[in-house]
Every structure is written in structure tokens, then in C-alpha cells.
Amino acid sequence: MQKVFDDVHALDKRCVDKFGLSEELLMEHAAASMMQYIRGKFSNNEKILIVCGAGNNGADGIALARLLYSQYDVSILVPYHVKSAMAKLQYKRANLLGVNIIDTLSVLSLEHGPDVIVDCLFGSGLNRDLDDESQRLLTRLNSRCGHKIACDIPSGINKQGQVTTVGFCADITITMGALKTQLYSDVAKDYTGNIIVSDLGVHRSIYETATNTFLLDSADIKLPLRIKQNSHKGSFGHLSVIVGNKTGAGIIAAEAAFAFGAGLVTVITEQEVNVPYHIMQTSILPENCTAVAIGMGLGHDRKAQVKQILNRDIAKVVDADLFHNDVILTVLNSENVVLTPHPKEFCSLLKRTKLAEITVVELQNNRFKYVRLFAVNYPQTVLLLKGANSLITYNNIIYINPLGSNALSKGGTGDVLTGLIAALLAQGYSAVNATITASLAHCMSATNYPKNNYSLTPMDVIEGVKVL
Numbered sequence: 001m002q003k004v005f006d007d008v009h010a011l012d013k014r015c016v017d018k019f020g021l022s023e024e025l026l027m028e029h030a031a032a033s034m035m036q037y038i039r040g041k042f043s044n045n046e047k048i049l050i051v052c053g054a055g056n057n058g059a060d061g062i063a064l065a066r067l068l069y070s071q072y073d074v075s076i077l078v079p080y081h082v083k084s085a086m087a088k089l090q091y092k093r094a095n096l097l098g099v100n101i102i103d104t105l106s107v108l109s110l111e112h113g114p115d116v117i118v119d120c121l122f123g124s125g126l127n128r129d130l131d132d133e134s135q136r137l138l139t140r141l142n143s144r145c146g147h148k149i150a151c152d153i154p155s156g157i158n159k160q161g162q163v164t165t166v167g168f169c170a171d172i173t174i175t176m177g178a179l180k181t182q183l184y185s186d187v188a189k190d191y192t193g194n195i196i197v198s199d200l201g202v203h204r205s206i207y208e209t210a211t212n213t214f215l216l217d218s219a220d221i222k223l224p225l226r227i228k229q230n231s232h233k234g235s236f237g238h239l240s241v242i243v244g245n246k247t248g249a250g251i252i253a254a255e256a257a258f259a260f261g262a263g264l265v266t267v268i269t270e271q272e273v274n275v276p277y278h279i280m281q282t283s284i285l286p287e288n289c290t291a292v293a294i295g296m297g298l299g300h301d302r303k304a305q306v307k308q309i310l311n312r313d314i315a316k317v318v319d320a321d322l323f324h325n326d327v328i329l330t331v332l333n334s335e336n337v338v339l340t341p342h343p344k345e346f347c348s349l350l351k352r353t354k355l356a357e358i359t360v361v362e363l364q365n366n367r368f369k370y371v372r373l374f375a376v377n378y379p380q381t382v383l384l385l386k387g388a389n390s391l392i393t394y395n396n397i398i399y400i401n402p403l404g405s406n407a408l409s410k411g412g413t414g415d416v417l418t419g420l421i422a423a424l425l426a427q428g429y430s431a432v433n434a435t436i437t438a439s440l441a442h443c444m445s446a447t448n449y450p451k452n453n454y455s456l457t458p459m460d461v462i463e464g465v466k467v468l
């Protein structure tokens with residue numbers, strides 16, 4: 001788990017005030033870390049184009065050019081007059097050294113384009129929409145071949161993680177000091193490439209302060225591996241899955257839960273459904289059940305039964321249709337409840353809770369803002385907002401799961417996730433731990449899937465969690 005920050009300006013300032021570092025020293029480290037990355041990957045004399053803006057993001061790039069000069073065939077493209085004091089200083093140094101400085105892309109030959117393009121146009125100082133010239137430049141850079149590195153933040157991604165017009169499409173983002181939330185908006189996922197952090201003169205653990213946002217990784221998974229031999233099916237919980245009108249959703253969730261370790265799984269249904277032999281079925285909730293999954297394919301019937309089940313003091317995952325029903329309000333802020341909405345369902349939840357009345361576009365543009373709003377009002381409820389980077393919140397902390405894959409954009413994969421979370425709740429995991437592990441397992445299964453990414457089925461995801 002790594003720390004993530006909304007803004008690192010205060011952390012930069014703290015380095016200067018508390019540890020006596022200077023802005024120049026921080027910048028030297030930023031440039032050196034990009035140099036190290038390039039040296040580790042590219043041989044001498046490769047062609048490197050560094051595109052530098054007027055502020056300190058540009059200054060990082062100009063300093064990088066100085067460090068790479070003579071070992072590589074370096075050019076810096078400076079399309080606007082440098083403005084910040086550091087950019088002016090770095091520009092003067094690069095000039096004295098004889099670095100090739102150009103002001104337009106067209107002077108570079110198309111046939112022998114650069115092997116590496118480093119984007120240092122805008123970083124954290126982007127404070128307005130890109131003008132036509134910057135848009136054209138970024139579009140042309142994106143269309144060029146070559147390994148693409150973004151310095152700090154891909155140009156065009158704003159503070160909220162939105163790309164309003166064009167953004168630099170990087171293979172890797174080398175971000176300065178610490179991870180930033182804007183790099184983990186859903187939109188940003190198509191621009192950042194891999195993300196690594198550069199130290200800025202002190203080790204990252206010293207640079208970073210306290211935060212309430214964390215980035216999950218595969219090491220955070222805690223699989224329900226069985227330890228004790230002296231066990232029986234009851235040792236691993238009994239999950240009830242409420243099956244609704246669309247019976248497939250509940251059956252997929254039940255299958256997923258069985259594969260993820262639940263000792264017993266029963267589907268609760270008023271009609272006879274076709275389930276595998278190892279899944280039981282009945283019409284009322286068994287007394288000994290240890291968790292419930294409800295909402296998937298439910299439709300809007302059975303209101304009395306749904307209310308009764310939601311009122312039972314038992315761990316539950318609530319999904320899908322229930323976010324469009326005021327009955328959801330009865331479970332908010334009770335312990336051991338996990339909500340797993342997709343963006344449209346989350347908008348409905350926000351409306352029902354009277355926290356906000358917004359469109360899906362507004363939500364997607366401000367995912368962190370609205371998840372935090374929910375978290376502040378319902379700190380005891382675990383929320384998992386689905387997306388390219390799913391956000392999980394509990395107790396005012398946000399966990400980002402960046403491992404999502406486009407292969408999961410398929411009907412039925414959400415039902416698998418519900419089943420995985422419910423399986424862990426049934427086995428006694430806390431709501432937040434169940435959600436973190438299930439969400440990671442779901443994504444890791446999709447990532448490990450060996451066939452083409454368009455072909456993944458919910459059953460493949462279930463198969464994948466068996467071999468993590």
C-alpha cells in the first residue's frame with residue numbers, strides 16, 4: 001500500500017523549511033531520476049526529445065537535458081518563453097552547454113523521429129484549459145512513435161484528474177515526491193502508463209506525511225487460504241444469495257462465492273432455479289447463515305422480504321437494483337455492510353441520501369470528491385465505487401485499486417465481485433478487508449487471464465481466483 005496525496009506543494013515546502021533543502025535541489029533530484037530511468041533503458045546516442053513548458057515542469061525537463069547532454073542526442077523543444085525563475089536558470093545553463101534548443105516540432109525530421117519523448121510541458125501548475133497550440137502539439141507528440149515519458153503528471157491532466165481536451169499519452173509517468181490522486185481518476189488511466197515515484201532529496205518515507213488515501217497493490221491481498229486441518233464446511237461460513245427476477249446474476253455470485261472459499265452457499269429464491277449441485281436453494285433465509293448478498297438481478301419486487309433481510313443483523317453486500325430504492329437507507333451506517341455501486345447506481349445513492357444530485361459525467365469527473373462526501377457522512381459503511389480504478393472507502397479512508405482491466409467490462413463480472421466479497425464476509429473477514437481482498441482478486445484474475453482481453457467471461461474470472 002502506498003500513500004497518495006491530493007497536493008504535494010505542502011510536502012515540497014516542508015522539505016525546504018524543515019530539512020533545509022532548496023527548490024533547486026529538489027529539481028536536480030527530479031531530473032536525475034528521469035535520467036536514471038533513461039540510462040537504464042536506452043543506449044548511448046539515442047535520440048531524445050524533451051518538450052519543456054514555461055514553468056518548473058519545463059525546468060525539470062531542461063535540467064534533464066543538461067544531464068543527458070553528450071551521452072544522448074538530446075533536443076529540447078521550448079514552445080513558449082520560459083517564465084519561472086528556475087526555468088530561466090535551467091535554460092541559461094542548457095544554452096551555455098550547447099544543448100540543441102528548438103521552438104517548433106516541424107524542424108525535427110519525421111523519418112528519424114526521437115526514440116524517447118519526455119513531456120515536461122505542464123505539471124501541477126496546469127490551471128486552465130489548453131489553448132489550440134498546446135492541443136496541437138500534444139496531438140502531434142501522441143501520434144509519434146517512441147517511448148513516452150511524462151514528467152510528474154502527463155500534460156493535460158488537471159487537478160481533478162480530468163482531461164478536458166487533449167492529454168499526453170505516456171508509457172510511463174515519473175511523478176515527483178509522492179503519488180497524486182489526479183493520476184488515479186478513471187480518465188487518467190489511459191494517459192499515465194506505469195507510474196513510478198522519484199525521491200526528491202530525502203527518502204520518500206520522510207518526504208511523505210499523513211494521508212487518508214492509499215494505493216493498493218497485489219501484495220495487499222489476503223486470500224482465504226485454509227490453515228487448520230481439523231475443519232468442516234461450517235468452519236467457512238454460510239452465505240445466502242438472494243436471487244431475483246434475473247436469476248443469472250445471483251447464480252454467478254453464488255458460484256463465485258463457492259470458488260472463493262465459502263463453506264456453504266444457498267440461493268434464496270421463490271422459483272426453482274438451475275444451480276450446480278453444490279449450491280443449495282430455499283425460499284427463506286437459513287438461520288445459520290453468516291452473510292448475505294442482495295441486489296443483483298433483484299428487480300423491484302419482494303419489498304417486504306428485502307426489508308426484512310436488510311434489517312437482519314448480519315454481514316451483507318448490497319448491489320445493483322437496491323441503489324434505486326429508498327430501502328437502501330436502512331442499512332447505511334450499520335456495521336458490516338458493503339455497497340458496490342457502479343457510477344450510475346452511486347449517483348442514485350447520492351440522490352437518495354440527499355448528499356448530491358449529479359449526473360454520471362459529473363461523478364466521473366470528480367470521483368474522489370463524491371466518494372469523500374459519502375465517506376464523511378457514512379464512515380461506518382464500506383463503499384466500493386466501480387470503475388477503471390475502483391475506489392473503496394471506510395472510516396474516512398480511501399483505498400484505490402488500480403489493477404482493474406478493460407477485460408472486466410462485461411455483463412456478469414460485477415456479480416462475480418459481489419460473490420467474492422460476500423464469500424469473505426461469510427468467512428468472517430471485516431467488511432473493509434473483505435472488500436479490499438475481493439476487489440484485488442477480481443482484478444488480478446482478469447489480469448492473469450491468458451487469452452485475448454475481449455473474451456473474458458464471468459466464469460473465467462471465477463476460474464482465475466482459484467489459482468491466485
Ligand SMILES: NC(=O)C1=CN([C@@H]2O[C@H](COP(=O)(O)OP(=O)(O)OC[C@H]3O[C@@H](n4cnc5c(N)ncnc54)[C@H](O)[C@@H]3O)[C@@H](O)[C@H]2O)[C@@H](O)CC1
Nearest residue numbers: 012026027055056057122123124125126127128129130152
Ligand atoms: N515545487 C517544487 O519544489 C518542485 C516542483 N517540481 C516541478 O514543478 C512542477 C510545477 O511547476 P509550476 O508550478 O511552475 O507549474 P507547471 O510547470 O506545471 O506549469 C506552470 C506554467 O504553465 C502555465 N500554464 C498553466 N496552464 C496552462 C495552459 N493551460 N496553457 C498554457 N500555459 C499554462 C502557467 O502560466 C505557468 O507558466 C511540478 O509538476 C514538477 O514537475 C519539481 O521540480 C520538484 C520540486
Ligand SMILES: [K+]
Nearest residue numbers: 119122153155
Ligand atoms: K508533464
